[in-house]
Amino acid sequence: MTGVLGLLLGGRARRRWVHLILGGALAMPYVLVGSVVVGPLTGVDNVFGSLPLQLGAFALGLPIAALTSLFPLTRPLESAAVRALCGIGGDAGGELAHGPARTRAERARTAAWFTLHLGLGGIVSGMSLAVPPFAVVVIVLPLFAGLRDSPLVLPEVFDRPWALALAPVAGLAMLLAVAAFAAACGALLAHWAPALLGPTPADRLAAAEARAADLAVRNRLARELHDSVGHALSAVTLQASAARRLLDSDPEFVREALAAIEDTTRRTVGELDAVLGLLRDGDAPGTAPAPTLASDLEGLLRRTRVGGQRVTATVDADPEALPPLVSREAYRIVQEGLSNALKHAGEPVALRITSADGRLEVTVENPLGPAAPTTRPGGGHGLRGIADRVRLLGGTAEAGPSGDMWRLHVRLPLRGSA
Known part of the structure; x- marks a missing residue:
């Protein structure tokens, strides 16, 4: 149990979580640009009031992010962030880029990395903002009767005694699920960082x-x-x-x-x-x-x-x-x-x-x-x-x-x- 918690909430996992949150923060301007396009297309004034429209704006913003990743400083800045927060060290850390992308292949891999970082970071950031407050409410639900009538907690689900008794377990499971998803996304980024931000086999041979x-x-x-x-x-x-x-x-x-x-x-x-x-x-x-x-x-x-x-x-x-x-x-x-x-x-x-x-x-x-x-x-x-x-x-x-x-x-x- 202690080993599992270390994987989900240990120091390396927390740093990778912060790295993902930074990716979500970087994704916000692109989501706003996407919402400017999605709003007029759907005739909806408040895109952020609808989860499907938010996801549409998010999906539309990622290609724009891929284009802006061609900015020369993107690659060295992303490499520095990976070394500091993703636990990439030793030979793998030394292989990460120190300078801007120079070839077409390097620019393509940088764009793929930036899109992956912002995409996963946006999802983890959204879950980190939305799930923990809801999970805390569900955990304390048996202790506060007034919360049971709130539409946020789905009263039709928790009106049964057995469901109410399991509410704390469900809340803890939600928190663990968010931590597990963030840890998995962080491990995925750490795995792909040397391939996308490092040299190709031809570069290593040269x-x-x-x-x-x-x-x-x-x-x-x-x-x-x-x-x-x-x-x-x-x-x-x-x-x-x-x-x-x-x-x-x-x-x-x-x-x-x-x-x-x-x-x-x-x-x-x-x-x-x-x-x-x-x-x-x-x-x-x-x-x-x-x-x-x-x-x-x-x-x-x-x-x-x-x-x-x-x-x-x-x-x-x-x-x-x-x-x-x-x-x-x-x-x-x-x-x-x-x-x-x-x-x-x-x-x-x-x-x-x-x-x-x-x-x-x-x-x-x-x-x-x-x-x-x-x-x-x-x-x-x-x-x-x-x-x-x-x-x-x-x-x-x-x-x-x-x-x-x-x-x-x-x-x-x-x-x-x-």
């Missing part, structure tokens, strides 16, 4: 695709930051360490190391500015171009060697002839491979870049060393980034120990990558 595209862009930018900044920090650390050790014995080497540090940091700051410019909403992208094998392979090798790392490079491919996308991604793969060698492994490092059979192959090898681990703690992000780049281009990547060497081998297709 939003999901937009979120996926945004996430893909941000993941790509994260990979760029990891590869660019991570390699720069590794190279600068190695160069600074070598310069410190040889500060007194080899000033020329120190000058070269400091120049390499300056060049590395300048280029990295430019790349960092470009990436952060894309991440800041409303900012224009930075002007630093993305490095490629054609534009900066030699510079990358030079900056790596300045720190004392021995790197041998065999390039059996024309970087200028590579598709720009492959050249850019291959540069990042080489950069990450050299960065891993700087951080984790011994030297020398062997780099091979070859092009044959419509594929670009990049191989980076370096000795594990007697105490080097076969797996590299902390190196998973870089290898995962390489795997992501290769997968997006439709290639393959292998990384791991091979005998006493650590080997990174990547194959990238050249056809269809432009």
Whole structure:
């Protein structure tokens, strides 16, 4: 019994009832417009003196309400009212409209919702005004004999003793019926609100695709930051360490190391500015171009060697002839491979870049060393980034120990990558 009363008169049910009453209040101007039309058509001066004519004016006003629902603020205002009063929360509440209807389908669904809200609200409002006073009179009828002769209580019904004894029960049943009808109408509106005020399946699919595209862009930018900044920090650390050790014995080497540090940091700051410019909403992208094998392979090798790392490079491919996308991604793969060698492994490092059979192959090898681990703690992000780049281009990547060497081998297709 308590659960039933909670459903009929609980806090959520009362808020939905208020929402329906607001709908009835919004329906009144349209009913008045309908009465102006119904009165002359029927020749009746007082339309509100007849229940059938009132219903006719109400039915005539609803199409007018549907037309006025095309006003831009109708949809966001109705959505706000639903969130506040209908108990629509969580994902469903977030799906409700925040702005005006823009497409024909959205305007049609808004008109359907507004008509449903005002229609049910008008009925519930009329019942809420008329039934409770009558029900109260019926409940107290056995206590006040004078009320039994009133035409409002149908004296021919309550002139029998058994009917009079059941009058309080009948009055309570009327009140419960009004509450049950209001609760049912409120639940119906809450059920239909996401469908009529929210996005269509096509809208949800488009939003999901937009979120996926945004996430893909941000993941790509994260990979760029990891590869660019991570390699720069590794190279600068190695160069600074070598310069410190040889500060007194080899000033020329120190000058070269400091120049390499300056060049590395300048280029990295430019790349960092470009990436952060894309991440800041409303900012224009930075002007630093993305490095490629054609534009900066030699510079990358030079900056790596300045720190004392021995790197041998065999390039059996024309970087200028590579598709720009492959050249850019291959540069990042080489950069990450050299960065891993700087951080984790011994030297020398062997780099091979070859092009044959419509594929670009990049191989980076370096000795594990007697105490080097076969797996590299902390190196998973870089290898995962390489795997992501290769997968997006439709290639393959292998990384791991091979005998006493650590080997990174990547194959990238050249056809269809432009």
